[in-house]
Amino acid sequence: MLTPINILKKIPLFSSLSESDQQNLTSLLRRKLLGKGEHLFRQGDEGTALYIIVQGRIKISLSKRADNVTLAILGQGEFLGEMALLDELPRSADAIALEETQLYILNRKDFLSFLAGNTHTVYAILNSLSRRLRRMDDQLAEMCFLNLSARLAKQLVELAETQNPGGDPKACDLNISQQELGNILGASRESINKELKILRDKGVVETSRNSIRILDLEALRKRMP
Amino acid sequence: MLTPINILKKIPLFSSLSESDQQNLTSLLRRKLLGKGEHLFRQGDEGTALYIIVQGRIKISLSKRADNVTLAILGQGEFLGEMALLDELPRSADAIALEETQLYILNRKDFLSFLAGNTHTVYAILNSLSRRLRRMDDQLAEMCFLNLSARLAKQLVELAETQNPGGDPKACDLNISQQELGNILGASRESINKELKILRDKGVVETSRNSIRILDLEALRKRMP
């Protein structure tokens, strides 16, 4: 069930909180609905809230660049805008709903006053941010030193795991266009297509419009060193 | 003068503390000296301390990879190992002294007990981590979408600005080898050399052993879109 408290438990930033802290935090949440293609916020906007995705998908992108860079596509249980809670800087990217999306909102003020009474939460957050920094160090190194074939394999595995947390080894459909994959991986649409052809010829994936079906997740794992 | 308190004032994480808080923190610091080439810590080590660089330079790198990736080169007034204070995970990279280096050490236990009495410091840290995350988002996008020429220009400008905070428009020497620049930018030593030749031919830089002299910072800025 997607109760607020169950949503909180899935968020690394909050999952280590005690049950009662989670209940308190839950009482501060408000709801919001977004239609497909609607902006949640734009680069440069003042940011004063954290959003938690209850249902649907949000794309984080830098549209100001000539190349349209996609930083992330977030789904159910993931959250965004958390940096606005921790510093006073404007939004560093755009956030757009890829489909009809339902969110919880947590305001900066509410969050900070919650923090003031929860030392434990503060340490949980420091811990969580620290892990994210470690992870980004890794990602940076990978972007830099892996070729497209390896990066694509890695991205597909990652998408499969987030869309299919059970770790089901069976077939799994990813709802993403080849253009979007290119935006995420910093590659052209055509290059993505050519890499997918190689995977298709080996029977690792099947492709169709706006969708990639993963047939052999293990084979993908072997391609990401 | 490089007294402990003057060092603290230069660190974004601590510069906003009151004079008395800075004095308290200073009393927790110990000294350490490292010779050129000496390891401060290695990937996988248990991490229990934060280090502040008083004098010298420390390289953070991932030597386990086939390609030797350099994540950062830190200098006077910068700090490292802070993630070990915030989570319990082992060191995620190697830290090596590039030259004779003098450090202050702040132990995890001491730091955490200091934090317990300094809410203000906690927020300063959250703020600082948040900014670093934003910066890494940018870096990731750049790595991905800028070509070597632009990335090199950007890196040179960045190095010039950190080594020369006054923003002096005059000539500026960077003490770094071409191999090291390659490790930072995810490029081969030869490619760096060829890009530098282009800049040299245009009179933008001069090169010599372990050193790049920037003659025209503005020209570099124009090359990084």
Add this chain to the structure above:
DNA sequence: TAATCTATGTGAATTTATTCACATTTCCTA
């Protein structure tokens, strides 16, 4: 349902960066 739009598939030419193979230069030290 025909027209249109969006997404995918593919080959050829081109660009970008790497690898390889040496020559040269600079620094350090035995």
Add this chain to the structure above:
DNA sequence: TAGGAAATGTGAATAAATTCACATAGATTA
């Protein structure tokens, strides 16, 4: 100060990915 190690400089061959130029397929709507 002679000899070796480390860093730089450069050309040629190779590999990786992009760009360009279409063809085809699937969805949407007028």
